Amino acid sequence: MANHISRRQFLTTLAMTPIMASVGISEEPYTYSVKGKIAASALGKSLIHEHVMVDFIGAEKISPDRWKHDEVIRKVLPYLLEIKQRGIQTLMECTPAFIGRDVVLLKKLSEQSGLNILTNTGYYGASDNKYLPQWAFTETTEQLASRWIAEFEHGIEGTGIRPGFIKTGVNSGALSDLHQKLIRAATLTHLKTGLTICSHTGPALPAREEIEILKQSGVSPSAFVWVHASGSPEELESVGRSGCWISLDGVNADNIDKHVDLLTFLKNKSQLGQVLISHDAGWYRPGEPGGGEFRGFTTISDKLVPALKANSFTDADIRTLMVTNPAKAFAIGIRKS
Template sequence: MYISRRQFLAALGATPIIANIDVADPPYTYSVKGKLPVSEMATTLIHEHVLVDFIGAEKISPDRWKHDEVIRKVLPYLLEIKKRGIKTLVECTPAFIGRDVVLLKKLSEQSGLNILTNTGYYGASDNKYLPKWAFTETAEQLASRWIAEFENGIEGTGIRPGFIKTGVNSGKLSELHQKLVRAAALTHLKTGLTICSHTGPAVPAREEIEILKQSGVHPSAFVWVHANGSAEELEDVGKSGCWISLDGVNADNIARHVELISFLKNKGRLGQVLISHDAGWYRPGEADGGEFRGYTTISDKLIPALKTQGFAEADTRTLMVANPAKAFAISIHKG
């Protein structure tokens, strides 16, 4: 599923939600191997995981896993999607939950896939995965840390993040989580990195979007991760111009995703929809890395199901190629 640079730029110019964005030429992002024109992302899974460690920010350490063991477990799953035409994997594991950019670079080199990593902190799950300074530092101080990772590379590796990953709880935003969103806004305004926030329901999503707007960031810089609620709620929040990320695709919810995507297409919002599995992942501390869920359900089940409902090849290309390229292109989206 390939889209040429000319096709991508034409689509970029025709998309109303990015009318206020200064677009780089050519549009690009960063993979763990370096600068990547987004036209070369091709077919993309926008929310997956290679390794996640839920032990908590105070106890996590890269000593809890060995690269060779993780690669032995994970690489076959990456090669499996490569055979299905997937070219890029956006790895959404944040710092202090198992982000390991050197591991990701090794997997990228061995699989031939583009892999994107992130900067930012994850406040969901009641702040278990936040470092202690996230509670005391200002939004400006947190943003300076994330900006430094973009400008200088992550943890001395020279590997730059391709997006910002944060997370909030599912209810009204706490002051701490409001601060994380403001820090993400400041980071975006300096770097142009897209903000992907683990959110869930519409209530916190609306609050996040309002904070971004107050900070001078257009909602088209925001990916509403784990967007859920009624189809009408998704469409209504989508009127802001944000990305609607349906990233929990599995074998048991294909019909529901077909229903939601079809509804959003009929409302003229297919150009704001992102899809992925939120699958994986190697689990430190469990035998052989624990149970691993692969990344093939979209290719094997969801796309064929959409085609039976009248989705054309162009619609599939929008979901899997054009939308990810637009969503992750590094550019400052001013409100």
């Protein structure tokens, strides 16, 4: 298919880029979707930060009996088929445990839509720890990491479904001791599994602190996705010099011009090869009538890509953003500093 990277092209590109220089991959790069192992080169056009379902009731109250698969599928499947028709082939589903991660539901949606869907391991500390299980406060870094490593090695909650990345989250200020522990647990998990670390972060301050923890732990910043990267263009460029992935994942119909300007800036700074784009959309909400208002995933295809092409972005640039970069970012491999 036109949106796939050939095996030779992908391996050649991977070998030449500093992003993956330390991985030492001896086989074709791969990751895991909810349906099993998949070559990274087969991910195709990807949306790297979306949500099927989120439940904000809190870690102490959340329970799978708060939603029914059939009702969620009825609401969500048309939106997935909509992007499939636009050539999207892969969705990274970023809902963490204790906020509505349901890997069996995701597998059903993957099978019915024909999309690759990746899920995650890890815990989410942002929003002042409301979505952390009680043991996250008391267990050591090593104990938390062992839980996430076990999900990778044995599958999530007895399903056999493996995560394709780590998802964690921190508050927008300086990192608390607890949030430092979450990031250190993520680094231990990466060093054991090779899973990429995606951390809900926001401003440059916590991003810099997270990257410093990675370096202290012997993990390359190329294993880190700066989720919800925000700040001035100069701040994004500065943090990006570390080699991390810059995730511009809040694209919507009201900020197309802003994203065109920012992507143009990063392209002119030769950093387009580190940028990931997505919507942070979806959000079926248990407890709300009909699952609440659901925002689809088509704005990048329908509005941002045409706007970029009208501003001198080439087909190769778009391919970099939507095909090549996601395949590199989410390929499983230990990346040491």
